[in-house]
Amino acid sequence: EIVLTQSPATLSLSPGERATLSCRASQSVSSYLAWYQQKPGQAPRLLIYDASNRATGIPARFSGSGSGTDFTLTISSLEPEDFAVYYCQQRSNWPQTFGPGTKVDIK
């Protein structure tokens, strides 16, 4: 099973700042990596799939990059609604696996 590691565990930032979240895979997942956002009491929402493709309705301030084992989710300028937990997920090998999450909270 492919293990995903996310860093940092918590990111404390202010609205308007840039957020950079990392996801590292234990072996290559090619570009088969997705990012999800989850707010308290809500279901996860797909943000990015296949490393860099924004899902329908996702604002342009969210972008993804990377391939192989190292991936990045960037939020160019944090809005108040962006403070949440972010998970990466790989679909390269079954079983699909998720990372442990990065919490972006307000500084």
Next chain:
Amino acid sequence: EVQLVESGGGLVQPGRSLRLSCAASGFTFDDYAMHWVRQAPGKGLEWVSGISWNSGSIGYADSVKGRFTISRDNAKNSLYLQMNSLRAEDTALYYCAKDLAAAGIPTIPAFWGQGTLVTVSS
């Protein structure tokens, strides 16, 4: 509007069984692969199982293989998860999710229901 409504959760004793259901609407159900993903209280996400549009491709997490069975009834626009030999560590909110792309194997859980809570305890 896509809607996924999970049901069937509840309190169950260890070793017993439970069957979850997911009623889908707002899209052509039999075009899409589907998933079950769970989240233990205060924890992260764990993919449980996925099934292709025609049930020809099915996968499970190692933690549930041999105990859980995913199935679907395209005529009823419904997804199911039969859970046997339940353990305390199966306690979680179970989400049903629709795949991103049509007519493929389960790949990307793209749209999620609100979940149904399963508690395994004596």
